[in-house]
Amino acid sequence: MSPDTVQRRVVHIISQLVPVKPEAIKPEHRLREDLGMDSVASMELLSMLAEELELDVGVEDVADVHTVGATVALAEAFLAKKKVA
C-alpha cells in the first residue's frame, strides 16, 4: 500500500470523526488542537485504522501520536512490520 493510499485512508477516517472536510486535513495538523479531536476520538481514529488495515497496534504504541502525519507514519511502520512477518 502506497504512502498516499495510507494518508487517504487516515484522512477519510478523521473526516468521519470530526466535522472537517477531507481536503482541508493536512499532515501537519494536530489531532487535538487543530482538528478538535479529544483523547477518546483520537484513540477511536487509531482503533479504526488498526481494524481497517489489520494492524497489531497496541495502546502503548499510539500514546505519542499527535498529528495526522504521525498517524500515517505509525500505520506505515506497522504495515511494513506486517510485510516482514
Place this chain on the structure above:
Amino acid sequence: MKPVVLGAAGFLGLNLVDALLDEGLEPRCGRRKRTNVLALRQRKVPMVHTELDEPATLEAAFAHADVVFHLAGHYPRLSLEPEVARQTGLRQLEAVLDAAAKAGVRRLVYVSSTATVAPAPGGGPSTEAHVFEDAPRFGTYHGLKWHMEARALREDRLEVLVACPSACLGPWDLRVGTSALLVATARGLDVPHPDGVVSWVDARDVALGLVRLAQHPSPARRVILSAGSTRLQHLLEQLAQRYDVAPPSAPLADAEALAFCDAEERRAAKEGGRPALARELADLIIHGVPLDAALARRTLGLSFRSLSTTLDAFDDWARRVRILPSSPRQENRA
C-alpha cells in the same frame, strides 16, 4: 461457562476480559461500532457488534451464551436531563434483559453502582441490606442507577445478579473516568471539590468478583464490591504527598460545589469537552457512605488489594500510555 461481556472495551470490561482469560474462559466481547478496540485486539478475543438500541445485535451476540456480564449500563455524559437519562437507561436495560431471556441465557451479572446503597441507620457502614426506598432525588446519576437496579432485580425470566462496585481504580481506565481526580492531582491541578466519604476498589478485584459471582452455585443477589472508605480531602492529601505536588485546597461547601458542577456542565453542553468536576462525582462524594463489603469477602472469597497496591498498578500503566508523565521523582521514590 460461555460468557458474553457487554462493555468489554471499557475500563471494567478490559479487566473482566483479563480475569476471564485467566480462568481459561474465552469471552465474546460486545463492542459498539465506533469505539476504541485497540486493547481488545491486543487480547485477541472474539468481538461481536452490539448496540443497546439495536435489539437484534444483542440477540445475535447472546446466541449460545449462558452468562452475560452487563457492564454497559447507560452513563449520561452530563446530568442536565434526568428524565432523558432515565428513559434511555431503562430502555437499553430492557433490551438487554429481553434479548438475554430470548436467547436462553442462564445468568446475567449486572454492574450497578454504590450510588444505590443507602446510608445505614445510625451512621455505621452500609451493607447490601441498605437500599433507598425510592429513587434518590439529589442527582441524575443516582436516580438513574436506582431505577436501573430496581428493574434488573425485578427480572424473573432469568437469574439476575447485581454487583455494586465503589469507585474503581487501576489499569485500563483509558477514558480517565473514575481516575479523573487522581490524574488531576498527580498533575498538580487543584480541582475544586466538596468533601465527603469516598470508597474505592481495584478494578481487577471487581473483575474477579464478577467472575466468581457468575460461577457461584448459590450467589447473593446483590453484592457490594469495595476495598475501603475515607474522606475525600484526606485521600487528596495522601495523593498530593504521593505525587509530590502541593496539597489540595480546602473543600467547597456542598451547595457551592454543586453550583460549580452545574455551571461546568452547562459550559460543557455548550462548548463540548468535559466538566472540570462531574456532577455525579460531586453527588457521590457529598452523599457517600462508608461501605461494608464483608459479604463479597465471605461468599466470593475476595481479599481486596490495598490502595497503595492499586495506585502502584495504576501509575505503572498510566505512565506507559502517557496518561501520567514519567516523573524522575517518582522513579527515585520507587
